[in-house]
Amino acid sequence: MPYTPDFARLLTPGARFVDGTSEHVLEAYPAGEVVLPTGHLVGCDPLVCPESDPYTVSVAPGRYPARAWVSSVRHDGGGTDRRVAALEVVVRDEPVAQWEMAVVDGQDVGALGPDDFFGYGVDAGTGTLADRDALAVVEGWDHDRIEEVFLAEDGEPGRGPVPGLVDVVVDEATGANVLTVWSGWGDGCYGTWVGRGADGRVARFVTDFMVVPAEG
Numbered sequence: 001m002p003y004t005p006d007f008a009r010l011l012t013p014g015a016r017f018v019d020g021t022s023e024h025v026l027e028a029y030p031a032g033e034v035v036l037p038t039g040h041l042v043g044c045d046p047l048v049c050p051e052s053d054p055y056t057v058s059v060a061p062g063r064y065p066a067r068a069w070v071s072s073v074r075h076d077g078g079g080t081d082r083r084v085a086a087l088e089v090v091v092r093d094e095p096v097a098q099w100e101m102a103v104v105d106g107q108d109v110g111a112l113g114p115d116d117f118f119g120y121g122v123d124a125g126t127g128t129l130a131d132r133d134a135l136a137v138v139e140g141w142d143h144d145r146i147e148e149v150f151l152a153e154d155g156e157p158g159r160g161p162v163p164g165l166v167d168v169v170v171d172e173a174t175g176a177n178v179l180t181v182w183s184g185w186g187d188g189c190y191g192t193w194v195g196r197g198a199d200g201r202v203a204r205f206v207t208d209f210m211v212v213p214a215e216g
Helices: 132-139 143-150
Strands: 016-019 022-036 041-044 062-075 080-090 098-101 120-122 126-131 166-171 176-182 188-196 202-208
Touching: 022 080, 022 126, 022 166, 022 176, 041 132, 041 202, 080 126, 080 176, 120 126, 126 132, 126 202, 132 166, 132 176, 143 166
Parallel strands: none
Antiparallel strands: 016 022, 022 062, 041 126, 062 080, 080 202, 098 188, 120 188, 126 176, 166 176, 188 202
């Protein structure tokens, strides 16, 4: 079977687990709203790949709440770390009856091997779920402007409870925004899953930043 996150822990406030010599405690925090003028959602590292393709599953245009699932990591050797374990866009705030991997055109889940998944590459330690049109705006920016907008001078954007949270309106006419968080432990490849309610309608999108292991 392809990789599937352990959603029972990943999306449960107060969930605790031990990973090696570290103890994790998960909490959910509001992360603003994602404005989707087209309803075509893209998962990517917007600092390096804003031109990424949208997922094949789309939703009605609108404004949708975002949540960041943050793991407070207590290390045996002392000290506490905070990592974004998942970024969630809530389309309908209802229980999820089934999960499916989010894919872009040309990706076939049936071709995946055991524990494989489709994901997007991160090279700047940052992830987003944003509208295709919002990212098209960022695609036209040069590197200096991207750094000025998304990276604080002290390297610590979003000093609240969500590490790296930055929320930038990139199109005043539509309100389209790009909301970013730091991606788990940093660079890597991260997949997104679509949760559907009992009636089959899309309830949420969740990007798993691989902080919470699937088992154990």
